Amino acid sequence: MPGPAPQAARPGDVALANARCEGCHTDIAREWRASMHAQASVDPVYQRALAIEPLPFCRGCHAPEADPRGDAPPVLARLGVGCVTCHATGDGVLGPVLAAAPSAVAPPHPVLISAAFGTAAACASCHEFDFPVHAPGRRPDRMQSTVMEHATGPHAADSCSSCHMPPVEGPRRHRSHGFAAAHDLPTLRAALTVTAARTSPSRVTVTLAPGQVGHAVPTGDLFRRLVVSAEAVGDDWTVVSEASRALHRHFAFGPAAEGHVVRELVGDDRVGVGPSRPVDLDFGDAARGLAVAWRVEYQRVEHPLGADESDVVVADSIVVAEGVVPSMEGEP
Numbered sequence: 074m075p076g077p078a079p080q081a082a083r084p085g086d087v088a089l090a091n092a093r094c095e096g097c098h099t100d101i102a103r104e105w106r107a108s109m110h111a112q113a114s115v116d117p118v119y120q121r122a123l124a125i126e127p128l129p130f131c132r133g134c135h136a137p138e139a140d141p142r143g144d145a146p147p148v149l150a151r152l153g154v155g156c157v158t159c160h161a162t163g164d165g166v167l168g169p170v171l172a173a174a175p176s177a178v179a180p181p182h183p184v185l186i187s188a189a190f191g192t193a194a195a196c197a198s199c200h201e202f203d204f205p206v207h208a209p210g211r212r213p214d215r216m217q218s219t220v221m222e223h224a225t226g227p228h229a230a231d232s233c234s235s236c237h238m239p240p241v242e243g244p245r246r247h248r249s250h251g252f253a254a255a256h257d258l259p260t261l262r263a264a265l266t267v268t269a270a271r272t273s274p275s276r277v278t279v280t281l282a283p284g285q286v287g288h289a290v291p292t293g294d295l296f297r298r299l300v301v302s303a304e305a306v307g308d309d310w311t312v313v314s315e316a317s318r319a320l321h322r323h324f325a326f327g328p329a330a331e332g333h334v335v336r337e338l339v340g341d342d343r344v345g346v347g348p349s350r351p352v353d354l355d356f357g358d359a360a361r362g363l364a365v366a367w368r369v370e371y372q373r374v375e376h377p378l379g380a381d382e383s384d385v386v387v388a389d390s391i392v393v394a395e396g397v398v399p400s401m402e403g404e405p
Contacts, residue, residue: 087138087149087152087155087157088138088148088149088152090157090161091152091155091156091157094155094156094157094160095156097181098156100241100243100245100247101247101250102156102250104241104249104250104251105155105156105250105251107251108250108251108252109252109254109256110153110154110155110250110252111152111153111154111155112153113134113135113136113153113154114132114135114136114145114149114150114151114152114153115150115151115153117388118296118373118375118388118389119131119135121375121376122296122375122376123135125376126333126334126376128205128333129141129142130205132145134154134198134199135153135154136149136150136152136153137154137158138152138155138157138158154199159195162185164183164185165182165183165184165185166180166182166183166184166185167184167185167187167190168184168185168186168187168190169186169187169188169190169191169234169248170186170187170188170191191232191234192232192233193220193223193224193232193233195233196219196220196233197220200217200219200220200293201215201217201218201219201220201221202215202216202217203215203216204216204335204336205333206333206335207335208327208328208335208337211337214336214337214338215338216294216295217292217293217294218289218292219288219292219293222287222288222289222292222345222346223287223288225346226287226288226346227287227346228286228287228346229287231287233287234248236253236260236285236286236287237252237253237254237260238250238252239253255291255293255297255371255391258391261371261391261393262393262394263284263285263286264283264284264285264286264290265281265282265283265284265286265290265344265369265393265394266281266282266283266284267279267280267281267282267369267393267394268280269303269367269396269398270398271365271398271399271400271401272353273401274358274360274361274362274400274401275355275356275357275358275359275360275361276353276354276355276356276360277303277353277354277356277365277367277398278351278352278353278354279301279303279351279352279354279367279369280349280350280351280352281299281301281320281344281349281350281351281352281369282344282348282349282350283344283345283346283347283349286346287346288346289341289343289344289345289346290343290344291321291343291371292343295321295322295324295336296373296374296375296376296388297321297371297372297373297374298319298320298321298371298372298374299319299320299321299343299344299369299370299371299372299393300317300318300319300320300369300370300372300390301317301318301319301320301352301354301367301368301369302315302316302317302318302354302367302368302370303315303316303317303354303356303365303366303367303368304365304366304367305356305359305360305363305364305365306363306364306365306366307363313359313360313363314356314357314359314360315356316354316355316356317354318352318354319382319383320342320343320344320350320352321341321342321343322338322340322341322343323338323339323340323341323342323382324336324337324338324339325337325339354367361400362400363400364397364398364399364400365397365398366395366396366397367395367396367397367398368392368394368395369392369393369394369395370390370391370392370393371390371391371393372387372388372389372390372391373387373388373389373390374386374387374388375387375388
């Protein structure tokens with residue numbers, strides 16, 4: 074499948090071609106402009122990471138219409154992953170089976186209908202790949218494994234677009250190009266079910282299970298995590314004791330290769346597409362007789378995620394679920 078990839082050889086003025094797409098498909102363009110696809114190259118978190126590891130490998134997906142060997146020109150950086158990136162081919166405009174529906178108006182360009190365009194194959198080139206550098210003699214770990222996670226889960230028969238591009242009704246029925254994902258609060262909250270219970274006078278167990286999701290949570294790049302935290306609070310809501318745990322893929326840092334840091338996967342405690350994941354938070358005797366306020370947050374952290382995983386700069390955080398667990402009945 075064609076998809077986001079370095080396209081420096083694409084003929085013509087790419088930005089102008091994309092503007093023509095937007096001029097006709099104004100509703101879709103409005104959705105796309107507000108999406109992370111459009112922000113892929115200008116997102117400040119990505120730009121700070123790129124400044125540390127300025128790899129053509131990264132630019133190829135985040136600014137696919139520019140030459141990945143150098144900084145993208147501003148006009149192509151602002152384009153990000155555009156209409157032309159996924160739809161333009163040398164023979165016409167690529168479209169899914171939905172586009173084959175009869176229309177009273179003939180399109181001004183050929184439309185190439187592809188059943189595969191509505192499958193994970195259309196997304197795989199930027200959502201399933203290995204680390205670009207790895208330790209000599211060792212098979213590289215996956216840097217992103219979303220497509221593989223989806224393929225082995227209970228929703229493998231469903232397309233990526235069925236969740237991330239839901240149908241939009243209107244004069245021109247289409248699938249949403251807002252690409253709802255972790256930046257979309259309803260989508261994020263629907264991906265998890267969370268419950269909390271007091272399992273001892275000093276302990277609270279927060280249990281996370283997959284909700285409406287077809288892959289691990291969080292998925293995607295290695296700078297995303299879930300943080301489960303809780304505080305034992307007094308009558309005036311003064312914090313008496315607190316505990317937390319971060320759920321993500323855990324990496325060890327190996328020797329540098331090709332001038333870049335090598336990461337080796339040593340653990341993965343994300344919420345998968347299988348059984349639920351209980352997280353035990355222990356407060357000690359300080360929590361006896363006190364209520365415990367708990368919270369689950371989805372976080373993006375700044376690059377790099379160092380050897381000390383607690384020493385991170387949080388780029389942004391979204392509260393997925395929260396609540397209060399009372400003290401155990403009969404406690405002093």
